[in-house]
Amino acid sequence: MECWEHISAPFGDFLIKATDKGITSLSFIVDSVNGDNPNQWTASAAQQLKAYFAGELQTFEVNIDYRGFSTFQRQIMELLQQIPFGKTISYTDLALRYGDLKSIRAVANANARNPLPIIIPCHRVIGKNGHLTGYALGLEMKKALLTHENPLLFSAQQRLAL
Numbered sequence: 001m002e003c004w005e006h007i008s009a010p011f012g013d014f015l016i017k018a019t020d021k022g023i024t025s026l027s028f029i030v031d032s033v034n035g036d037n038p039n040q041w042t043a044s045a046a047q048q049l050k051a052y053f054a055g056e057l058q059t060f061e062v063n064i065d066y067r068g069f070s071t072f073q074r075q076i077m078e079l080l081q082q083i084p085f086g087k088t089i090s091y092t093d094l095a096l097r098y099g100d101l102k103s104i105r106a107v108a109n110a111n112a113r114n115p116l117p118i119i120i121p122c123h124r125v126i127g128k129n130g131h132l133t134g135y136a137l138g139l140e141m142k143k144a145l146l147t148h149e150n151p152l153l154f155s156a157q158q159r160l161a162l
Contacts, residue, residue, distance in 0.1 A: 005042035009053045011144055016042045016049075022063030025115040028137060041065075045119065052118070053148075058085035060119045076110035083124040086150035090128040112136065118145065 004017045006029055013029040018041035026045070038046075041063050051057035060081075066074050079097050083089055089097075094111065095104040114122040117137050123145045127133045135142035146154040 003037050003039040003042050005036045005038040005046050007046045007049055009049060011053070011141060014049065016045045018042045018045070019065045019067075021065035021067065023116065023119070024065045026117060026119055049118065055148075058149075062119060064116065064120075072106065073110045073113065076107055077114065077116075077120050080111065080114065080120050080122050080125070083121055085121075086153070088124050088126045088146065091125055091133075092128050094125055124149075 002017060002019060002024075004015055006013060006015050015025075015027050015029045016023060017025045017027075018039055020039070021041075023041045023045050026049075036042075045060075045062050048057055048060050048062060052060070064077075066077075069077070076094070076098065079094060082097075091104055091108045091111070092101065095101050095107045098107055111122045111125055112134060114120050114136065117123065117135070123135055123137075123142045125133075132139050132142055143154070
């Protein structure tokens with residue numbers, strides 16, 4: 001059974017979806033949501049997202065329902081979760097962490113298909129030249145999240161220009 005819960009956050013309103021196994025997606029609310037149908041996983045994710053936006057949480061500890069993910073996609077999602085709060089790496093670095101530089105396009109594709117942005121911090125992956133690159137929630141959101149996590153570095157860093 002699919003469950004859902006919406007939260008209002010400083011960067012917009014989000015919809016968290018989950019199954020009985022864990023959360024499955026986080027997205028901007030585009031259409032109105034008629035009430036919530038929460039479960040333990042959506043409630044936990046909502047609480048942690050609120051703490052993250054309040055500056056009180058740096059690492060999410062949520063159950064994720066990985067059904068529908070390939071082994072490769074899951075491995076990339078797990079690598080993304082290892083990027084420290086307030087830090088960035090390049091797609092090249094991510095491919096190297098995976099263990100195969102030749103997989104850079106596949107790594108970037110898996111990163112782009114992340115159904116749990118913010119929670120699985122794909123916003124922390126930037127271009128090798130330091131420029132921001134695509135983000136499912138938009139480049140403005142990517143820059144806002146990076147600035148939220150490390151305001152001293154990212155608000156002053158000119159290379160984060162869009």
